[in-house]
Amino acid sequence: MLNIIQLLPDSIANQIAAGEVVQRPASVVKELLENSVDAQAKTVQIIIRDAGKTLIQIIDDGIGMSETDARMSFERHATSKIRSSDDLFRIRTMGFRGEALASIAAIAQVELRTRRSDASRTNDELGTLIRMEGSELKTQESVSCLPGTNILVKNLFFNVPARRNFLKSNSVEMRHILDEFQRIALAHPEVAFSMYQNDSEVYNLQAGKLSRRIVDLFGKQYREQLAFCEEETPYVNVRGYIGKPEFARKTRGEQFFFVNSRFVKHNYLHHAVVGAYEGTIQDGFHPFYVLFIEIDPSHIDINIHPTKTEIKFDDERSVYAIVMAAVRKAVGVYNLTPSLDFDSNVNFLPVTPAPRRSSEEPLRSGQTEAKERSPLRPMSPAWSAEPSDHKAATGFDFPRKSAANWQALFEGLNTDETTTEDQNLFESTPPAENPSEAESVTLGSRVNKLVSSAVALEGTGAIIQVHNRYLVTSVQAGMLVIDQRRAYERVLYDQYQVALTKRNGVSQQLLFPKTVTVMPVDYNLALELRDDLTSLGFLFDEIGQNAFLIRGVPALSVGENEEELFANLLAQLREDTGRLKLERAEVLARSLARRSATRHQKQLAEPEQRALVDQLIASSNPSYTPNGEPITTILALDKLAGLFRS
Known part of the structure; x- marks a missing residue:
């Protein structure tokens, strides 16, 4: 019988090693930037094309390498950092240039130019050029080049198409590259870094202090x-x-x-x-x-x-x-005592900072700056219209369903007349997350089953608002409680979905356009989602590096800080896109609805309360927000009575 265990060829072994070291273009950027830092570089430049899939180029002014070192750096298990096993537990440097380059060269076309500088105590007159392709040496010769190292990584995964097919979109891969760049730039503020993507400058960071x-x-x-x-x-x-x-x-x-x-x-x-x-x-x-x-x-x-x-x-x-x-x-x-802003995230209403004192006016001993939050802005006029005029109230021609005698939605709950079908509907309702919520009944899909038979609110009992957060009214089964913010979130989400589908979002033009500067990854995200953002009502133009001129915002967002609305929405989109496995348009509608709903967490006039409930019942799912949070709950009569038993 023939022997079946054989040594792998170096090319295959290098590809296997590359699987751990190089997962995506960002992995290459990380390894090469760390190598430049280890080479005592004072200035590092990175050039990216096609989110690193086509080209990653790193240029540094570090100590460079000799001709022998340059060739050895592409061999497996070659490093300048480790001499004994004890060194593994005394590592203070970043990357191991040899091991990284061997892995990168196994799945890309690599071109290296390097020359030793004065910092290496040997200022060579000529440098070394090495070209590698799939672990195979193509060229090695002496060339004229600047001191330091210039390395190009072209066509990543050119010989492993299966790996290349698993790469994400350019915006996602670029976000990973920017994450790695930020981490290394923060770790080494004494080094100047610059980054260019498709010939556009993304960062130009001067050496200086960490702050x-x-x-x-x-x-x-x-x-x-x-x-x-x-x-x-x-x-x-x-x-x-x-x-x-x-x-x-x-x-x-x-x-x-x-x-x-x-x-x-x-x-x-x-x-x-x-x-x-x-x-x-x-x-x-x-x-x-x-x-x-x-x-x-x-x-x-x-x-x-x-x-x-x-x-x-x-x-x-x-x-x-x-x-x-x-x-x-x-x-x-630093006496960092804030005013708490509950139920907010990066997509919610931001803080309006208190007026700052003049730099020429020093604080007296024991005096601290006031930290105040501005009150919530008034409700958008979109919610002030009577419930009889949905188009005027919402800004969209929203299809209105019949809604008279809406208490009928809840008839039969917790009574002997509840049908078997109704019982099954309630059994499928998601359980309460907290034990304290077990006494309330969360409405499931029963509302959707009966919503077509619901009619207007006229003639029903009074609606009471509690702490500007909840709407409470009586129904035959007991007491109906509606989470005000979540109700607005559901209604707004449906309207934004209509705008994205019909491409007819209403925009409110700004009398004075606003300038907003965002992070590079958010800048690219805004350009990628320009059509969807425009459909919602955002109007903006690029005016420079990572900067936009905001000319209009969605009509339903009038009254908010336009710069913070735009910037924080992009930040939330960036976070949600990686966390939620949804289409970008879906994430956009969810994020904007969640942000816009928060400013409606305020006192409502009676017509506004009725308009909200009316539109909630006409929505696609009155029971849950787009994120699956319950909007309504019933406090049954027997549960209410139980509260008064001794």
């Missing part, structure tokens, strides 16, 4: 929310910046931990930071932070994940306590 790097990456608005954080101990040092509580968001994505200047993900330490904000932000919200942890490498293990983004500490409890203490001290020192 300036944060502002340059995320926007000028971050200048107002940063507070310095520092704690030194014999075991670990913590330094960096945290954000003020009022800037906390419901979505994660702007939280950065760096251990020995390497970006890591660590949920345990994130819990420590959030715990330090206890009493200043509500549960489920996440503050902004960029924190650096310096620790002896012998106390950590970074080799538990192929990308080295997950690590273990030998004493996690101590690190947890020190991080929490550092953040808690910063919160106290």
